[in-house]
Every structure is written in structure tokens, then in C-alpha cells.
Amino acid sequence: MVAPLPTIGIGLLPYVMVATFMVIGTLYVLSRLFPRSGASPDLATVILMIGLLLMTTGLWFAEIYAVLDPGDASTVSVFIALNSMMGVVGFWAVGLFLRAEEKHLPPRGWAWPFYIAVLVVGNELLMGIAFVLAQVGPAGYSAAGWAGLAAVVADGTDSVWFFGAMFVTMEFLVLWLPMPSAQRRALVGFSATAAVSPFVVVAPLEGALAMAAVMGAVFVVLFRETVRYAPVSVGYVQVAVAIVTAFGVTGVAALAFLRAPQGLWAPVPFALVSLLIMLVEALLLARWALGHAVPAPPAPRPAPSRVEESSPPSVSG
Secondary structure (H helix, E strand, C coil): CCCCCCCCCHHHHHHHHHHHHHHHHHHHHHHHHCCCCCECCEHHHHHHHHHHHHHHHHHHHHHHHHHHCCCHHHHHHHHHHHHCHHHHHHHHHHHHHCCHHHCECCCCCCHHHHHHHHHHHHHHHHHHHHHHHHHHCCHHHHHCCHHHHHHHHHHHHHCHHHHHHHHHHHHHHHHHCCCCHHHHHHHHHHHCHHHHCHHHHHCHHHHHHHHHHHHHHHHHHHHHHHHHCCCCCHHHHHHHHHHHHHHHHHHHHHHHHHHCCCCCCCCHHHHHHHHHHHHHHHHHHHHHHHHCCECCCCCCCCCCCHHHHHCCCCCCC
């Protein structure tokens, strides 16, 4: 079972509206976590933005529950997930009382970039799973047991909803973050593979050709930049090696699917590879953004009052 491309029509409008709102919300969160000025985000903003991502994660789980088991219980779960926004605002308010706006994320370390990457990619994966279940129906997946669970995750990953959302998100991050132009051009081309990835499982031959065309264009960009800026920087070499490695792993997974495109397990390897690459790209971009953030200036010390300046020292009798 493979997630089909959505049929163009009036029935597609609710999906497009929800997906658009989801992507816009994600871009807003990323713009606040990684300001374009390069400043380090304060802890109060991080609490609010991470809380929004967590709330959205709960909402998508509730939506999947509603598709799998329509009824009063699942409807209530959706409303509870929506109302969790009040809890997020509450935690943010507590953070303000604790002067969280004066504290900033550490520029080093992998913990915070990992949390952000998992929440961003996880939300868009859950959206893909929810939309695939709503379009295809859960019956075929439920009847297959564990194989059906693997298939629905793979189909959600391979769907146009996940790859489309990740394409917009990754391109936004690459264009938003202040990075060297040579690396930006290479990453823009690399992120464009998400736009053609859904066609690999829906129309294998055409999708593979489109993927090969995008990869070829990126290789041309890498070669041109290498010749133009020789000797290139260490950072650019690292980006080029990472892109070539990702292309190699993706190509092997796509060829494996082309050789045996039938069965519930057939799209799983390509989906897992694609999901891992998206997660690693988001992780590295988040890590780069925090690592290159401008440290916040120290808070100014309060000046002594005029009374303290003019009062003479006390004389003990």
C-alpha cells in the first residue's frame, strides 16, 4: 500500500488549508527560535515556541485517534489538545516571573537542536500519517498488524504532505539563516529533492528520473562552486560531503524500491532513509544556527541612586 497523490478537487481544500496553516506556524516558530539578526533566542521565547510545537504534536495524535476511532472520545481528545494552548501560555508566564527573558540558550551542545529537529520533523510526519489515513482509510493498515503499522508510517513519510511540508521548511531555513552563499546554494539544491521524492513511490520510473535530474543539478553546483572558490573552506567541504553521502544513501534506497515495489514493506526502506536525512538536516541546521548566534549582551547593572551617592558615611559614636 502506497500513499497516493491527492486528487485535485474541492475535497482537497480542507487538507491544503490545514497543511498551509501547519507550515506557516512552523515557519513562524523557526523564525522566532533562530532570529534573522543572528541573536541568541531568550529562554522565554524558547518556552513558548517549544510549547507550541508540543501542543501541535498532541493535536496530531488526537487527529490520528479521531480518524482511527471516530466518536465522542476522540472528538473530546481533539478539543483537549486544542485547549492545551492555555497550558503553554501558563508555562510561558511562569518563565517570565522567573526572568526567563534574561536567559539564553547555550551556543554549544546538541540537546536543544535535537529537541527542535525532532518536534519539527515529527509534526510534519504526523500530519502526513493523519492525512494518509483520512484519504486511504485505516482498515487496510489495521488488518495487516505490525506490517500495517510500518506501512502507514512509510506511506505518511512518502506522502506529498510530509515531503511538501519539509521542502518548504528546509528551504526556508536555508534561506533564512545567515550562512555563506556557496553553502546556501548547495543546500537549496539538496533540499529541492523533497519536492520530487513523493513521486519515487507513486510513479517509480518518473520519480527516479526526476530525483536523478535534481541530484545531477546539485552535483553541477557543487563542482562549479569548488572550482570558483578553490581552495574551498572546511565548512563547504563538510556540506558537500554530507550532501553526496545523503544522495548516495537515498539512491540506494530508491533502487531497492524500484527492484521490488510491491508489498507493505516495499516503501519502508526509502521512507526511513528519507525521514532520517530530513531529521539530520534539520538537526545540523539548528545546531549551526545556535552555534553561530550572537551572544546576548550582559544585563546592565543598576546605577546607584542619587540618595546613596550624596549621603555621607555614618559615624559611630
